[in-house]
Amino acid sequence: xxxxxxxxxxxxxxxxxxxxxxxxxxxxxxxxxxxxxxxxxxxxxxxxxxxxxxxxxxxxxxxxxxxxxxxxxxxxxxxxxxxxxxxxxxxxxxxxxxxxxxxxxxxxxxxxxxxxxxxxxxxxxxxxxxxxxxxxxxxxxxxxxxxxxxxxxxxxxxxxxxxxxxxxxxxxxxxxxxxxxxxxxxxxxxxxxxxxxxxxxxxxxxxxxxxxxxxxxxxxxxxxxxxxxxxxxxxxxxxxxxxxxxxxxxxxxxxxxxxxxxxxxxxxxxxxxxxxxxxxxxxxxxxxxxxxxxxxxxxxxxxxxxxxxxxxxxxxxxxxxxxxxxxxxxxxxxxxxxxxxxxxxxxxxxxxxxxxxxxxxxxxxxxxxxxxxxxxxxxxxxxxxxxxxxxxxxxxxxxxxxxxxxxxxxxxxxxxxxxxxxx
Ligand code: IMP
Numbered sequence: 001x002x003x004x005x006x007x008x009x010x011x012x013x014x015x016x017x018x019x020x021x022x023x024x025x026x027x028x029x030x031x032x033x034x035x036x037x038x039x040x041x042x043x044x045x046x047x048x049x050x051x052x053x054x055x056x057x058x059x060x061x062x063x064x065x066x067x068x069x070x071x072x073x074x075x076x077x078x079x080x081x082x083x084x085x086x087x088x089x090x091x092x093x094x095x096x097x098x099x100x101x102x103x104x105x106x107x108x109x110x111x112x113x114x115x116x117x118x119x120x121x122x123x124x125x126x127x128x129x130x131x132x133x134x135x136x137x138x139x140x141x142x143x144x145x146x147x148x149x150x151x152x153x154x155x156x157x158x159x160x161x162x163x164x165x166x167x168x169x170x171x172x173x174x175x176x177x178x179x180x181x182x183x184x185x186x187x188x189x190x191x192x193x194x195x196x197x198x199x200x201x202x203x204x205x206x207x208x209x210x211x212x213x214x215x216x217x218x219x220x221x222x223x224x225x226x227x228x229x230x231x232x233x234x235x236x237x238x239x240x241x242x243x244x245x246x247x248x249x250x251x252x253x254x255x256x257x258x259x260x261x262x263x264x265x266x267x268x269x270x271x272x273x274x275x276x277x278x279x280x281x282x283x284x285x286x287x288x289x290x291x292x293x294x295x296x297x298x299x300x301x302x303x304x305x306x307x308x309x310x311x312x313x314x315x316x317x318x319x320x321x322x323x324x325x326x327x328x329x330x331x332x333x334x335x336x337x338x339x340x341x342x343x344x345x346x347x348x349x350x351x352x353x354x355x356x357x358x359x360x361x362x363x364x365x366x367x368x369x370x371x372x373x374x375x376x377x378x379x380x381x382x383x384x385x386x387x388x389x390x391x392x393x394x395x396x397x398x399x400x401x402x403x404x405x406x407x408x409x410x411x412x413x414x415x416x417x418x419x420x421x422x423x
Contacts, residue, residue: 002260003208003218005248006328008225009318011272013298013305014265015330015412017041020057020221022410022420023263028216029065030058031208033251034241035223036073036106036136037082038129040299044415048089051299054079056221059091069204069220070102071241071251073136074148076192077108083195099196100204101149107160108185109167110135116174126237127274129300137240139163148201151193205253212258220248226318227272234361237276245322264324264406266315268332268396271305273298277361279368280308280344294334295415311344311368312403317357319404328410329400332393333419338375341396344368345403373399381414386423 006023008014021043024030037053043060044050052059054074056066068074086093110132117134118125128134139145144166146159168182211218222243227233229243241247245262248254269290272278281287287307290296296305318324335341346369347354347361353369360366376392383389389397389411397408411421 001212001215001217002258003212003220003248003254004261004263005220005222005245005259005322006263006265007222007243007245007322007324009264009266009315009322009324010225010270011227011278012039012223012225013271013273013296014225014267015042016221016223016265017043017052017057018412018415018417019263019265019328019330019410020219021045021060022417023219024058024061024064026217027058027064027219029067029208029211029218030056031067031069031218031220031252032056032072032223033069033220034071034243034247035239036131036133037075037078038131038133038239038300039223041221041223042299042415045417049415050085050089053082053300055082055086055097058219059086059093059096064096066097067202067204067208068097068099068103069208069252070100071247072100073104073106073133073140074099074196075106075111075131076196077188078131080192080195095200098200098202098204098207099148101147101152101201102204103148104136104140104145105148106132106136107146107164107167108182108189109164109171110139112171112178112180113167115178116171116176119176119178120174125275127276129274129298131300134240135167148196151197152201208252208254212254220252220254222248226322227314229321232317232321234276237274244318259323261325262323263326263328264319264322265328265330267294267310267330268335269294269310270308271296273301273303273305277363278306278308279314279347279361279363279366280311281306282308286338289338290334294331309342309344309368309370310400312400313344313347313355313368314357315404316355319406324406327404327406327408328412329397329408330412332396332411333379333381333413335375335396336379337377341373341375342370343373343399345371371399381419383413384418384421386411386421389421
């Protein structure tokens with residue numbers, strides 16, 4: 001038995017939460033491997049809309065294990081909040097949620113450093129979700145971090161105080177104006193740690209490899225998207241982890257030869273939240289329409305998402321660095337009613353046509369080259385079979401498959417679990 005991955009191929013918000021939830025029935029374990037509460041995975045079913053931040057999207061199913069892997073960073077305060085919301089929905093968490101001892105903890109001061117760093121950057125800010133993700137990963141690679149397993153060892157208080165004091169000096173050095181009450185933040189954090197300790201901590205790499213050996217089926221759920229990958233994304237406007245398939249190996253302790261299918265998920269158009277280059281971005285009635293019909297507001301921060309046409313150059317880049325084996329297309333319904341749909345197939349980069357992602361995709365270096373396709377009028381949100389989709393929608397799918405050289409195996413036509421067409 002092997003492990004399958006599901007990854008976002010754009011700048012996040014592709015709809016991974018919904019699809020993981022749809023696919024969960026075929027797996028025994030759902031595991032998160034990177035990122036933290038910067039993620040917002042939205043699931044809708046039975047008239048309920050729910051956003052998960054740290055907890056894997058398999059949590060609403062019975063008899064499925066959900067594992068937060070070593071590559072994830074956890075904010076105990078946000079985590080407690082998330083669990084309490086699940087309690088309200090009467091989700092039984094007993095024995096369904098396990099946390100890696102090697103996962104790093106986001107301290108309240110990590111959040112403050114994030115804020116101070118963004119403020120100090122002015123116009124060049126990353127547009128971070130301000131959840132302390134970058135500073136926590138910095139402490140991880142700087143070998144200063146505190147991990148979930150440290151809570152079970154002696155000396156926690158000293159380690160926590162030492163790191164907090166170090167952070168307070170760093171914040172001071174930024175020389176920006178941010179208000180906080182450190183004693184209050186510490187109290188809140190301590191209370192949430194007591195809550196966290198009620199969850200079972202495991203040596204997750206051992207647990208997962210044993211599970212694979214005993215024939216269990218595992219789905220690794222990515223967060224953010226490939227274009228936000230710390231190495232292969234639009235650096236420096238990226239997140240601080242490897243969101244691509246290699247991140248699943250390091251973030252779970254799974255060897256590359258254990259990876260089976262890699263499901264790549266993308267929207268029928270493109271969105272981005274936060275700063276950074278976005279070649280196919282629109283500032284017109286079409287992008288307003290995408291934002292409105294697609295409800296393009298950040299699930300974590302509520303910020304409006306920037307919208308634009310589908311970009312096949314960056315999509316090909318994501319497919320190749322991830323080794324995608326199957327494609328999943330989301331939100332095709334949002335494009336209904338647009339007369340002509342454009343798709344970017346090449347970039348004009350400093351006078352030359354390129355079909356791969358170059359070092360810099362800043363506006364001054366390149367312009368997108370588009371092909372135009374006929375749109376469709378029909379509302380497709382109630383369509384449940386491929387055959388019933390409008391001809392021009394099917395033409396759009398074929399056009400993408402021809403360019404991407406992969407089949408689109410799942411088409412989503414709305415936010416609900418039921419609005420999913422398996423091809
Ligand atoms: P950070 O990871 O919070 O530091 O944010 C870095 C960049 O990644 C910003 O542009 C964020 O808007 C973006 N980002 C982080 N998490 C997500 C996500 O789950 N969806 C979309 N964008 C994200």
